[in-house]
Amino acid sequence: MLCASGRLLAARTATSLPAPPRGRGPALRCPRRELHFPGNPDPPSWDCLAGRLTRASASPHRRVILRRGRMPPAVGRGLAGSELRLRRSRCGPRAAGRDVAIQAAARSPKRPAPGSWRFEVAGRRAMLALVTLLSFATRFHRLDQPRHICWDETHFGKMGSYYINRTFFFDVHPPLGKVSSVMLIGLAGYLSGYDGTFLFQKPGDKYEHHSYMGMRGFCAFLGSWLVPFAFLIVLDLSNSLPAALLTAALLTFDTGCLTLSQYILLDPILMFFIMAAMLSMVKYRSCANRPFSAPWWSWLSLTGISLACALGVKFVGLFIILQVGLNTIADLWHLFGDLSLSLVTVGKHLMARVLCLIILPLVLYMAIFAVHIMVLNKSGPGDGFFSSAFQARLSGNNLHNASIPEHLAYGSVITVKNLRMAIGYLHSHRHLYPEGIGARQQQVTTYLHKDYNNLWIIKKHNTNSDPLDPSFPVEFVRHGDIIRLEHKETSRNLHSHYHEAPLTRKHYQVTGYGTNGTGDSNDFWRIEVVNRKFGNRIKVLRSRIRLIHLVTGCVLGSSGKVLPKWGWEQLEVTCTPYLKQTLNSIWNVEDHINPKLPNISLDVLQPSFPEILLESHMVMIRGNNGLKPKDNDFTSKPWHWPINYQGLRFSGANDTDFRVYLLGNPVVWWLNLVSIALYLLLGSIIVVAMQRGAQLPTKVEGLTRVLLQGGGQVLLGWMLHYFPFFLMGRILYFHHYFPAMLFSSMLTGILWDTLLRLCAWGPASSSLARAVHAVGILSLLLGAAYSFYLFHPLAYGMVGPLAQDPRSPMAGLRWLESWEF
16 A cells, blocks of 8 residues: 555656646646756666666757656656656646656755765765675674584484485475575585585584584575665665665674574575565666666566575565565556557566566476486485375385386285375374273374384285185285275284274274284275276275275275374374265375285386476475474464564573574564554555645655655565464464564665654754764664674573573573573
8 A cells, every 4th residue: 555655646746737736627638748957958867777866968958758658767666666657637847847856855865966976876885895794794703603403403404414315305395495495505515525424313413523514604695695685675765875774784783683594594595585586676677767678687587586496495485476476567557557658568578577577487496396306316204205106216215116016915915005195104003092082992093104014914804814825816806895904013903983083073083903813893994996896906006095994984094183192293094984085085005015916117107297396396285284383392473573572492491501592683673663663654644645635845755755665665575474474374483584574674774764864854954954864873773783782692602691690691681581591
């Protein structure tokens, strides 16, 4: 709403007349207007590379013609800021002159002389170099500490080892993320001397002689670029160096961003690509007055590349894709309404965006996914999450280059795998269900990994004779047969009865029952092949089967729910009375051992690349949805995040440990929170005033345009990266808020710079106005720096008494009881 109001404000300003603003009549309609700029015959144009207004050389008395639908670009780089145009029913020389005055007013309390532009550009570049140097210095300081695993380095460092060893693994994040980030972490470790032998078992394990600085350095390198990226984004959106400098200071001196950037994690890589996509989008939109030029194509292509990489690191990248998509739709809509452009030109704009923002990211995504598949070609801990056909392509897997009997026969030793992704194999073990959980019989679950307890023997329901006896002929299992499944390791039969399942109360319990294969009629199951006729043989891997309990009529399946610790956190198996076919109740036979049968090769079962792509994404989505809090798991809620309510222990808990605590700089975070509320209040007042036709002074009008367009752009980014977490059912942690925090810091920079300029507008003296603005910005910079000085031990590490101890160097800084440092 605020972005749209900014466009409306700009359009109303550009088309205002001496007559009443809502006047209409034939005299106000004209096809074009010829505007003269006294003393400066050429109108200003925006240089998207230098970030300033320039004037092209021209002969004296040259006339500038603004056709319908065209006008000089606005200073604020909000939604379609440079695409603003004259309304068909309003025109006049005063419109353009007033717009130029507003542009000048929006930049500073006093516009510098034309000869100082070169000095200003040099100053901006010097400030960019300074903030970049400071960002790198803070991120690489004490990077080697602590010399042990911290928090999620357990997972992502281990994945780097898997890449070095080419071992297949499963992760809930997209494959492109593992290639573009974790694989690069592994590459960084390999180039720095890490050989992939460190186990990364648990937080606190010492690295000892293993080289880990390359992997940490890679993440710190990408995390260091967040500050200059934010500086450039705010500079382009507001055309204000103080606003950009304030934003850079907030991010440089934030202990939370600093902490996330110093460890082997995906978060600095994700935020790097999010900010790269945002910067590229802002830059290509600032080049809108030069479409199809080399800079325009370059920034548009970089936007698409950054979007692909952001999505590839984590699914959170969808939020920046949504932001770029909304801006692209708005741009195309305004181009379509520009009557000076032909439909062919509009079509070219559309095709350029389709090529760079859709096709290019998809091709990049799939190409790097193909690299991921080719690199990870050895069997590993992630095999069980995927289908049997997928596992057949992994070297070292028992299905790779394997030959097994094609048709299922009695006496065969088999494994039974559920067809729903990330459910696993039918499994049992000697542990019993606890008291009060149905019948106290042997547990039956599903398990995602290869294990001897996954093995079952298929037998006839009415005999205990050994079908593998050479004197007996081979008898194949057929669709509709009544069978019994005997657990190979415990000799108990797969069993069900009318007792409630442990977690899904409307389903029946499934257990292991009997002794040496002898049980009762509740051990009998009818095997059915989906969409087949009775009497057909059952093929290994290919036949989709269901097991119907003969007594109760229920169907064997898995609810996908995780059992408590008594069930070893494996997945619940139930017998559902609902006979509707779902993947939860459909299985296939994977391993098949029968010495009496001939074998066939499984090479024909290997899936194609599109099938691998589809299956992997289905497994990842299910894995994400299955991330639920465990007992004593430290989680947080989305409403905790903006108020910095609770941090996260990265390392250590006791006074003798080296402690690192992920917590945002409270001064920075609470300033951001106040800024969001203040922006919404101020923006609403401006929107209401505009709707009522209020006439703002030229200087104030220019500042409000920057506030609504530039501030509205980053506010949209904050909302898109924050509010969707309220709808998520998966486990959430404090670090999920940091992409949104980047946008809130940029909003703070734009808001306070604009507010201080508005305060400086009041004094009659220009020197006093500059002093008010400078003192305000300097106070905010010093406040952020001093708060960083107070809280920097949280990021760089601390040893000694906890904060509640008066002897602690952090004593007095535990401002909230929920902080645990």
